[in-house]
Amino acid sequence: MAILDQGPLNYKEQLPPIIKENYGKWRYHENPKAGVLKHVSESGAELYSIRVGSPRLVSLDFIREICNLADEYCDGYLRFTARHNVEFLVSDAAKVEPLIAALGAKGLPVGGTGASVSNIVHTQGWVHCHTPATDASGVVKAVMDDLYEYFVSMKLPAQMKISLACCLNMCGAAHCSDIAIVGVHRTPPRIDHDKIRKGTEIPSLVASCPTGAIRPNPKEKSVVVNDAKCMYCGNCYTMAPGMEIIDPQNDGIAILVGGKVANARTNPMFSRMVIPFLPNNPPRWPEVTDAIRNIVETWAANANKGEKMGEWIERIGWERFFSLTGIEFSDKLIDDFIFSRETFRTSAAFKY
Amino acid sequence: MAILDQGPLNYKEQLPPIIKENYGKWRYHENPKAGVLKHVSESGAELYSIRVGSPRLVSLDFIREICNLADEYCDGYLRFTARHNVEFLVSDAAKVEPLIAALGAKGLPVGGTGASVSNIVHTQGWVHCHTPATDASGVVKAVMDDLYEYFVSMKLPAQMKISLACCLNMCGAAHCSDIAIVGVHRTPPRIDHDKIRKGTEIPSLVASCPTGAIRPNPKEKSVVVNDAKCMYCGNCYTMAPGMEIIDPQNDGIAILVGGKVANARTNPMFSRMVIPFLPNNPPRWPEVTDAIRNIVETWAANANKGEKMGEWIERIGWERFFSLTGIEFSDKLIDDFIFSRETFRTSAAFKY
């Protein structure tokens, strides 16, 4: 029988000796090349972290393979980052280049540090989620293949974080990313009254709708949807399988840009929608990769050094973002939900 | 019988000759001294406007008196400003100083131009309004007496506009002023069921409450108020005299600061509450005049030249505004209405 509530592994047992010895004593770090961080301790100790892109959805073999590498080059220690990269913790400077060579031989990309695109935080998509409007891993693979050069180099103006959420639940927390790829539905739920009758709590279902589009249908012992009020968020479907919202013909992807979470220089910002819909076009989602490349390259060509996507856009103005990228503006990009007012331009000063 | 719909006086007949002749040909203007504007036309013509403070609530005698002055010095033409000042339109430079002397002799203050405090835009108050939480003219008189030196000089960092609204209807549109003086109620309406029953449309009354605090009371053929939900806006009282909200013991004044309407440099801004309540202390409202003088002088001592109140505060941060002015912060200043979210600090970067 399992021990209840023993809690996670004690991190102390998972730390390599160099970290235990220099815990809290790190003095500074450098980023000597893409994917390599060098941390220097007050003691003079030097720790090299080699950052490696991972598909996140991995097999046993992948984990065992990186364990083998960690055993060989890092005394058996490694870590993962918040963005699903693997980091090899090398205490012997002489092992850095051999490890990078070994990683290269296995096709594992070293990068994602500094002014690069980091790994994409993403959700499960068609692989394992019950509410997706798009796939996750496939879109990520297509985008990262396309932006590969920016992962393994540091030639962007600043770090760029891309996230993908396969529906509006946005498990991937794409709402504050430099670029957010969000799966969206575009048609109201189709009600399966039988399913609703079987075990759906009607008041909860009604309450789940943020726009009040769902009302009880006492005759059917089910509900009715006011299609005009529905904005396809899918919250009802999360609550009730009978509110079938998946629509292969009309589901797809929206692109939001300019979010940030760090407090450096400017306050954290939400990502903002710039493309309301791109079709699901598997396996390589060319409309999505093209759109993202356009945004990345327009930013790279125009931003100041050290300027995050959102900082650049807020400096030049969103109206200039649209003119510079050539992305079409439309009424769909104008907010009409609770906090719309703060987005309306209450100033006669703007650019064209 | 009156002619219907003949419309206002034709402005063309109200313009002095110099303006007709130079209409649309003005080249630039200067502000040679407080209260004096000099406009120069392409034709070389020079128009002097002498700006004079008015109490706004005036007698026939006042108007006839300024007409006499206008006849003597301005060929019978004058105008009023959007902020209730009188402007004498002098086309003969030689008449400027004699007019100023004549105004001085009558106790009329010349000023309100450039980096000064302008006249206070205000409402009717106890003089003629049915919903006031404070007086208007009396508070204005007390404040302008106190700030008189800043009306007749141009020694402030920038122009300062003060407005007063005697209740939350805010007829004076105090919501975008450098300093807003707003009459506030602080207790829920006391229901006079008899008055309500006499001709109040119950559904409209219920709908008038922004927080849903009013519900029908079918037994009384009236309404009932959930006191905990009421924030004393008085909208129900405007709709229904039976919702008596005036409360001499608890009505008073709130101070909001930092609004602006011009688009110059920074976008227009709302005024923000910094003092939730000061008592009605007629005839001279010393708590109000003291509070305003403190704010004005702290701004004058700390702002850059040309920096409006709101620009100064946004540059230094509201947290510094409170520490510099010594004004007490409290939970009452934190928004809890519809658009509260945008005011919450979503950043770990702030001052103390």
Add this chain to the structure above:
Amino acid sequence: MAEKRTPQLDELEKGQWPSFVTEIKKAAVKNEASKELLHLLERSYEEKRGHWKHGGIVGVKGYGGGVIGRYTDLPEDYPNLAAFHTVRINSPSGWFYNTKSLRTICDIWEKRGSGLMNFHGATGDAILLGTTTDQLQPIFDELSEGGFDLGGSGSDLRSPSCCVGPGRCEHACYDTLEACYNITNQYQDELHRPMWPYKFKIKFSGCANDCTAAIARSDCAVIGTWRDTLTIDQEAVKAYVAEGLNIQAVVCDRCPTKCLKFDAETQELSVIAEECTRCMHCINRMPKAIAPGKERGATILLGGKSTIVQSAFMGWVIVPFMKMEVEDDFQEFKDMIERIWEWWDENGKTRERIGETIYRLGMTNFLTSVGLPAVPQMVYRPRANPYVFWPEDEIKK
């Protein structure tokens, strides 16, 4: 009525600012109602509360607005204030007056009212403060004969107002005085006969300095602007330098987009046209050297209002640039505003300002219905949520 003392109000005759108490006292010499007003106000100062009731329905023939009923709640103590109504006179564009016009008002008001007035009310009307019901029609008749007309009140178009414009200001990007006069005359029916969900205000400002506070105080703000770029007179720039103006610090460094470049060596000032937002800062600081561009018109902003009920809104951009031409009778503006009123009239709830209606129903609904194209200038930034409504014709069946 016996003489009473007014010790609190007397305090407000002290000090250097002109006193409204003195004004009431002047009126009180000639008018019994004004005398009672003085004492009623003293009583309000003692009791810390107003003594006026909600207005009843009073008016003049043919109009639904322009007059506001006002009655004291203490008619027995103050019989001359039992009815003490307000008359709104639509003021001339820019509040320009010749003294003859003002004296005409004074003469009528001396005969038929309290002698107290507001120059002007918050919306911009000249306000006659305090008369009896029987005097209303005669006042209107006599005002009318003098060339005056009443202003708006209630759920109608309120009297539009405007800045001094080309009458006296070098910044005016369109003829605010004529626009205000022309458009006010066009919509006399809307102004005098309330028929909308609530009031609607229009204010005309000739430039982005917005001296009428149109963006805050009007449902529809018409703010002068230009579509091309700044006009810079390099000789005048040099003259400012000679006068000692620190152009770099006072003008360039405070430009919000840093689009102005001053070459200290050549003393030339240049602008990166596409980065300029036409905010007026540089023009305000150097009016002799910098002027608006040549292609002039206005930005139209909709929705401004004060606090009650849903919070204060500032006007938001619905047309970035519109020509405002006397020659074509401001036709583009009129076409637009009529479509807007029609939509609001159909969709607005009682006592709902248009900004609140748009907030409730969504900007897309509004823009689509009135036929205004969505452009990025309408928003500070796009939506942060993906809650897009998709029209059926864009969906695959």
Add this chain to the structure above:
Amino acid sequence: MAEKRTPQLDELEKGQWPSFVTEIKKAAVKNEASKELLHLLERSYEEKRGHWKHGGIVGVKGYGGGVIGRYTDLPEDYPNLAAFHTVRINSPSGWFYNTKSLRTICDIWEKRGSGLMNFHGATGDAILLGTTTDQLQPIFDELSEGGFDLGGSGSDLRSPSCCVGPGRCEHACYDTLEACYNITNQYQDELHRPMWPYKFKIKFSGCANDCTAAIARSDCAVIGTWRDTLTIDQEAVKAYVAEGLNIQAVVCDRCPTKCLKFDAETQELSVIAEECTRCMHCINRMPKAIAPGKERGATILLGGKSTIVQSAFMGWVIVPFMKMEVEDDFQEFKDMIERIWEWWDENGKTRERIGETIYRLGMTNFLTSVGLPAVPQMVYRPRANPYVFWPEDEIKK
């Protein structure tokens, strides 16, 4: 099941980025369910839709969460995916692992599951992706024996996570790894037994660079900061100058409050302490020369969440500065978070994140109830409306 082709997925084995398809194929060699997953996914690529149903109730003894049921809607075609559940393993602080730990997970999962995993899930758990109902308890038993425990799911405390902190970062203002471990252990009951209105996430970031995205992704963000001012090493400043860093342009000019002054002559850098907001920009650019102050702790922000339902919220400041001390067992934080949970538990509606509850009921209600003093650091700016609620005890009777 017969061999089928997967032409679309095969396309995703091309390109330089590591392929998840390759990973599924690796797992498919050893595991029939993974093989079916490959074909189900190919079908999804053809049909452009997922084929998973809502989770049913599955679990392990003693816990209410940690396991998520997952079933395909095509069980007849893909019998091995009829049940394909997820197991969440609470990862160690900072996602540090020795290879022995990882191999332990692999060995259990090879025997009892699909062989597919996420390192890591969005909240930070190690995710075992795909097993059958009967395997759940044995998996838990074996994981437990290996020293592991399950993570949160449902309406409970989700597995807290943290940045690398003092383990590898010179910016760490408190011990994020220990705080995360200690606090996770303290609240095992809240983590394993859902009993709240909805989920609750805590993330620990050692400085305002916020590498865990705590401000966006957690209901409670604990972000390292300091109360005094920057530590500047002038010798190191000079070394940066010697290296060619343009301190004025790269550091001072981009400082949001312009509180850093660089004297080009003496090559000294100074800070106006009271103007610094501790945003990390200068420290990021000059880590050898500038460091956080000595009086260290954390800013606590509450309410972060993503879009569904009421819009995305970012966490907002509820405590500007709190000590986060190992020595006192993080007691101040624990006292606060328990009061917060108690309030939310009483006031929150079903599926309402705490940010939404506070938005609905008002910050004053929340602050008063949990006993947190209101300070200006909580807001960007005060309210624009005068809609203040007055407590009865501040009102005259």
